Amino acid sequence: MESITYLGETLYKWTLGQSTFLVWPEKGARLMNWNLTYADGSVRDVVYWPEIDTLENPGNIRGGNPILFPFCGRSYADNELHQWIAPDGTRRPMPQHGFAQEGAFELLSTNERGFAARLIPDAEARKAYPYEYEFTVLYRFETTVLYVELRLKNLDKTPIPWSAGHHFYFTLPWSEGKTRKDYIARIPAKEACRHLSDGSLSPLEPPPRETPFDSPELVNRIHTHLKKNKITVAEASSGNSLVLRLGSDDRAPDPDTTIVTWTASDDSPYYCVEPWMGPPNSPDHYRGLHWVEPGKTSSFLVEVAVKANRT
Numbered sequence: 112m113e114s115i116t117y118l119g120e121t122l123y124k125w126t127l128g129q130s131t132f133l134v135w136p137e138k139g140a141r142l143m144n145w146n147l148t149y150a151d152g153s154v155r156d157v158v159y160w161p162e163i164d165t166l167e168n169p170g171n172i173r174g175g176n177p178i179l180f181p182f183c184g185r186s187y188a189d190n191e192l193h194q195w196i197a198p199d200g201t202r203r204p205m206p207q208h209g210f211a212q213e214g215a216f217e218l219l220s221t222n223e224r225g226f227a228a229r230l231i232p233d234a235e236a237r238k239a240y241p242y243e244y245e246f247t248v249l250y251r252f253e254t255t256v257l258y259v260e261l262r263l264k265n266l267d268k269t270p271i272p273w274s275a276g277h278h279f280y281f282t283l284p285w286s287e288g289k290t291r292k293d294y295i296a297r298i299p300a301k302e303a304c305r306h307l308s309d310g311s312l313s314p315l316e317p318p319p320r321e322t323p324f325d326s327p328e329l330v331n332r333i334h335t336h337l338k339k340n341k342i343t344v345a346e347a348s349s350g351n352s353l354v355l356r357l358g359s360d361d362r363a364p365d366p367d368t369t370i371v372t373w374t375a376s377d378d379s380p381y382y383c384v385e386p387w388m389g390p391p392n393s394p395d396h397y398r399g400l401h402w403v404e405p406g407k408t409s410s411f412l413v414e415v416a417v418k419a420n421r422t
Contacts, residue, residue: 112221112223115133118163118166120166123226125223125224125252127252129148129149129255130145130255131144131145131146131148133160134226135169136218136228137216138169138213138215138216139170139178139212139213139216140248141175141178142175142176143158143160143175144156147255147417155285156282156285157285157353157415158174158175158279158281158282159174159380159381160174160280161173161174168213169213170212173375173381176278176280177212177277177278178248178275178278179278179387180211180230180275181246181272181273182205182209182393183208183276183387183390183393184207184208184371185310186205186207186391186392187309187392187395192310195394203238205239206239209239209275210240211246211275214230214231214233215231215233216228216230217229217231219247224251224253225249225251225258226249226250227250228247229247229248230245230247242269242271244263244265245262245263246262246263247262247264248261248262255416255419256415258412258413258414259277260411261275262408263275263410264407264408265403265407267405271403272394272400272401272402273400273401273403274389274393274400274401276385276388276411277385278385279384279385279415281382282380283324283380283381284346285346286349289346291377292325294323294324295323295324295344295347296322296329296343296372297343298322298337299339299341300317300334300370301317301336301337302317302336303315303316303318303335304335305332306331306391312333312392315332318332324344330374331371331372332372333391334369334370334371334372335367335369337363339363340360340362340364341361342354342356342370342386344382351417351419353416353418354416355413355414355415356413356414357412365399368388368389369389370385370387372385386413388401
């Protein structure tokens with residue numbers, strides 16, 4: 112691990128085998144880029160990061176892996192956007208995707224394979240989420256794999272609700288001469304829906320076993336009731352793939368565990384495949400809303416692996 116300077120900020124870089132991971136732990140515990148260097152000297156970006164000239168307003172930067180906490184997506188209270196009603200009945204503000212993606216973090220530890228960072232809630236975060244807690248992001252890096260775990264420890268006297276997640280920006284297409292139609296999403300979901308402007312979830316037809324990434328139906332589709340805990344992004348011609356695994360074993364996840372697929376436009380150089388603990392607006396409809404009892408710790412673990420024929 113080494114520290115580097117980028118646009119006036121100190122970042123950390125891990126190099127393990129052919130993988131390089133670039134992270135900004137103190138701001139959003141943000142994984143910014145993951146790339147692979149091949150034997151012929153060519154480089155493939157796995158996690159996309161744009162060419163930018165400032166790190167101001169990091170929540171607006173489309174790249175890396177923003178951490179979504181305490182809730183994913185848009186929150187509503189009585190159809191009012193960016194609000195939620197806490198268990199005690201109090202209406203409180205809640206930014207889209209929560210506040211961790213722009214939050215300050217304290218770097219707790221580093222080693223040759225990763226780091227741990229803890230959120231430092233500011234006044235706005237305490238107003239939105241008025242609990243005593245520790246929220247920690249832990250990354251572990253391997254040669255062609257990363258593990259990221261979100262942990263919430265309840266230091267309060269009452270149960271704490273949460274439904275956190277990730278917003279991975281994966282580079283797509285990743286091979287020269289390919290387009291989105293050359294890639295397939297395999298998401299083993301029994302149900303799908305969309306999030307409407309009033310905060311409700313509108314059911315869709317059950318998603319197919321495979322969907323090409325040029326399909327308009329894939330954009331903003333919310334996948335739930337996963338039959339398996341593995342999600343694959345595959346390059347059809349080569350068989351090379353990205354595999355996301357939810358949890359530490361092969362059991363199917365909780366039925367409300369969610370995969371969201373999203374991109375900004377038809378020509379964006381990325382496609383987001385986002386593992387969430389539950390659908391958006393979970394404090395309102397309670398799907399995917401998890402509770403941490405006083406003194407207890409809850410976690411959400413995701414593994415991302417590159418499966419490639421090329422070395």
